[in-house]
Amino acid sequence: MILVILRVMALGVWRDRAGLFLIFALPPVVFIVFASVFGSGVNGRIDVRAGVVDQTSSVDSRRLTSAVKQSLDGRLTAWPSVAALDDAVASGRLDAGLVIRGDLATTPTPITLVIHPGRRAAGELLGADVDAATAKAMPDLLLRREVLRLKPVLALKAAQIRRVGHAPAIASPAPFVARRELPGADPMVIYYAGAVSILFVMFTAMQGAMSLIEERRAGLRLRLGLSAGGVAPLLLGRMLWLTALGVAQAAGLFVVAAILYHIPLVESLAPWTATAIAAAAASGGIALALAAACPTREQAQTLSTFVVLILAAVGGSMAPRFLMPAPLQALGWLTPHAWVIEAYQTLLWRRILDVGVLQAWAALAAFAAAGFLVALTLESRRRL
Amino acid sequence: MAAKPPAIVLRILDAHRRYADAAALDGVNLDVAAGEIYALIGRNGAGKSTLAKAAIGALALQSGTVRVLGGDPARDRAIAGLIGVAPQEIALYGHLTVAENLHTFAALAGVRRSRSEAVAAAMAATDCTPRAGTRIDQLSGGWRRRANLAAAIVHRPRLLVLDEPTEGLDSQTRMALRRLILDLKAAGTAILLISHDADDVRALADRVGVLDAGRLVVEGAPADLMAQAFDGRQDLVVRLSAPASAAETILLKRGLGATDDGLVWSGLVAGAPAKATALDQALRDHGVAAAEISVRQPGLDALIAWACSDGAAKSIAAASGAAA
Numbered sequence: 001m002i003l004v005i006l007r008v009m010a011l012g013v014w015r016d017r018a019g020l021f022l023i024f025a026l027p028p029v030v031f032i033v034f035a036s037v038f039g040s041g042v043n044g045r046i047d048v049r050a051g052v053v054d055q056t057s058s059v060d061s062r063r064l065t066s067a068v069k070q071s072l073d074g075r076l077t078a079w080p081s082v083a084a085l086d087d088a089v090a091s092g093r094l095d096a097g098l099v100i101r102g103d104l105a106t107t108p109t110p111i112t113l114v115i116h117p118g119r120r121a122a123g124e125l126l127g128a129d130v131d132a133a134t135a136k137a138m139p140d141l142l143l144r145r146e147v148l149r150l151k152p153v154l155a156l157k158a159a160q161i162r163r164v165g166h167a168p169a170i171a172s173p174a175p176f177v178a179r180r181e182l183p184g185a186d187p188m189v190i191y192y193a194g195a196v197s198i199l200f201v202m203f204t205a206m207q208g209a210m211s212l213i214e215e216r217r218a219g220l221r222l223r224l225g226l227s228a229g230g231v232a233p234l235l236l237g238r239m240l241w242l243t244a245l246g247v248a249q250a251a252g253l254f255v256v257a258a259i260l261y262h263i264p265l266v267e268s269l270a271p272w273t274a275t276a277i278a279a280a281a282a283s284g285g286i287a288l289a290l291a292a293a294c295p296t297r298e299q300a301q302t303l304s305t306f307v308v309l310i311l312a313a314v315g316g317s318m319a320p321r322f323l324m325p326a327p328l329q330a331l332g333w334l335t336p337h338a339w340v341i342e343a344y345q346t347l348l349w350r351r352i353l354d355v356g357v358l359q360a361w362a363a364l365a366a367f368a369a370a371g372f373l374v375a376l377t378l379e380s381r382r383r384l
Numbered sequence: 385m386a387a388k389p390p391a392i393v394l395r396i397l398d399a400h401r402r403y404a405d406a407a408a409l410d411g412v413n414l415d416v417a418a419g420e421i422y423a424l425i426g427r428n429g430a431g432k433s434t435l436a437k438a439a440i441g442a443l444a445l446q447s448g449t450v451r452v453l454g455g456d457p458a459r460d461r462a463i464a465g466l467i468g469v470a471p472q473e474i475a476l477y478g479h480l481t482v483a484e485n486l487h488t489f490a491a492l493a494g495v496r497r498s499r500s501e502a503v504a505a506a507m508a509a510t511d512c513t514p515r516a517g518t519r520i521d522q523l524s525g526g527w528r529r530r531a532n533l534a535a536a537i538v539h540r541p542r543l544l545v546l547d548e549p550t551e552g553l554d555s556q557t558r559m560a561l562r563r564l565i566l567d568l569k570a571a572g573t574a575i576l577l578i579s580h581d582a583d584d585v586r587a588l589a590d591r592v593g594v595l596d597a598g599r600l601v602v603e604g605a606p607a608d609l610m611a612q613a614f615d616g617r618q619d620l621v622v623r624l625s626a627p628a629s630a631a632e633t634i635l636l637k638r639g640l641g642a643t644d645d646g647l648v649w650s651g652l653v654a655g656a657p658a659k660a661t662a663l664d665q666a667l668r669d670h671g672v673a674a675a676e677i678s679v680r681q682p683g684l685d686a687l688i689a690w691a692c693s694d695g696a697a698k699s700i701a702a703a704s705g706a707a708a
Binding site for chain 1: 437457464468475480488491492494495519
């Protein structure tokens with residue numbers, strides 16, 4: 001009997017090809033958007049659009065402009081005046097700006113960064129880009145500036161200064177700091193894989209659970225009410241289907257994450273599967289309880305949208321939980337989302353299966369059981 | 385030796401159910417025997433659907449009992465499995481084919497062995513076999529009604545509850561479904577039929593019960609009730625091409641009443657055919673040509689109106705007194 005209902009639900013999704021496409025295509029798309037915005041992205045960069053006003057038009061300033069432009073992958077445009085640049089930054093057409101005001105070798109502070117208070121991070125990134133591009137492409141300029149700064153102390157003569165300024169070996173010293181990058185996926189990408197998956201799994205579960213209301217409306221509930229097993233198998237079949245669908249949906253998203261962002265899915269497949277099952281069951285339980293509580297589809301639609309959005313916002317599916325104030329973070333533990341995100345992060349980022357993951361599974365199982373029992377109680381008492 | 389009376393399949397005793405401000409069922413008593421078709425009629429809101437839901441155990445009574453073959457369908461799953469229901473809505477999964485729907489409901493009803501045979505038999509009985517592989521949402525209204533009925537009988541129920549089974553069907557399909565329902569009756573199925581269709585009730589019902597405000601006010605064989613209610617009177621209907629004041633006087637004098645637009649007049653009269661001819665002549669004499677004059681059997685609306693009137697109560701009381 002459970003399998004009969006499971007089959008009915010599965011055929012409903014399978015034969016709705018447009019719905020099937022959305023169930024499996026939409027979550028990875030939204031995940032990629034979130035991962036691109038909040039993670040360090042595929043190339044480890046945040047793309048800043050910048051403008052430059054070169055008031056000196058010297059050989060050095062042109063070299064610097066070219067180096068910064070190359071560093072920003074071409075997203076540096078020349079502007080005719082400081083006023084025009086200010087206006088572009090203020091209106092958001094540019095993220096930040098540069099004004100080259102004096103000779104780069106001799107002026108104490110030859111460059112001004114134009115920053116909007118709403119985009120301080122972009123200004124900081126542009127400043128770092130200028131420093132890095134100068135160090136990489138114009139070490140001679142930096143050396144000339146140092147020599148000029150030290151000239152009074154060392155009593156250098158003009159000939160010595162010229163020699164130093166044109167000595168590549170001196171101008172390009174060995175780097176002071178070497179970098180060693182550890183292997184591993186971006187934690188924010190893992191965070192949003194979990195966050196987006198639970199958001200969509202719950203949304204899909206809500207839509208799937210609406211079949212309870214449709215059956216009531218279409219008179220099917222009268223016929224189903226005469227079935228030999230009563231209400232429990234009818235609900236259990238739905239619960240199993242919503243769980244299976246949720247796991248498949250999460251799997252689709254995490255496979256994309258594994259391919260694009262190298263999330264270690266295969267290495268943690270068993271605990272990942274347990275987490276996905278628990279997350280989908282929790283979503284199914286909550287969705288069934290809501291559908292059982294609502295007399296009409298319209299009411300259920302409104303309520304489920306409200307619940308999905310509130311749980312997602314508080315649970316950390318929209319903005320990272322560590323950015324939330326402490327009381328909101330604490331409140332998040334009342335949502336399945338926080339447990340799901342925490343479990344995936346522990347498994348796929350920290351690569352451990354600790355007591356926190358076990359607690360998450362227990363919490364999600366409790367959500368599933370509570371939701372199912374509420375739905376069972378309401379549906380058993382329902383008289384049509 | 386007298387023949388053994390057919391077993392009572394559905395028995396409802398003193399059923400009461402109130403909603404917020406009104407009684408939906410107010411002391412209803414009703415029996416339906418094996419091989420009997422009992423038609424339940426009444427105005428909208430009279431309690432027909434409430435009674436039908438109570439009969440299948442889908443609605444809890446505040447007092448009174450419902451028994452199907454001696455068991456409570458609300459509590460006993462085995463008893464519930466002996467009931468088939470075809471609601472007024474098409475209670476089928478639109479994304480499944482006819483055969484898939486029937487397999488689903490047969491499985492849910494607990495048909496394990498020979499499920500394929502049961503499905504095939506239900507499809508054959510309702511002539512659905514040619515559409516076995518078609519999805520419900522791709523079928524016409526008539527085929528959906530047939531499939532709806534097939535799903536109700538796939539597990540061979542002992543009690544069948546049919547809510548407006550022929551609604552919206554063409555006459556050919558309607559006749560076919562009536563034949564099917566009569567076949568089920570002949571096979572011993574007890575059938576509770578809810579219908580607004582006078583022809584269905586006349587053609588199918590062994591007994592008719594009229595519900596009014598949750599009370600079963602009149603019950604009897606259709607022909608007996610018609611005779612009791614109308615005493616040979618028939619519905620005389622006159623349709624005018626245009627309003628005419630001369631016609632109104634004549635029609636009112638003969639006991640006919642007008643509809644809202646004043647073009648259609650009707651009334652129950654004795655000796656209707658002769659009076660129709662006389663009326664036609666009288667209208668012509670006054671220069672009025674009727675577009676149509678017809679004589680019809682009184683419809684269910686007229687029967688319900690009579691059953692819910694004081695006259696019916698007196699008539700029933702008198703009949704009861706005479707019997708006593």
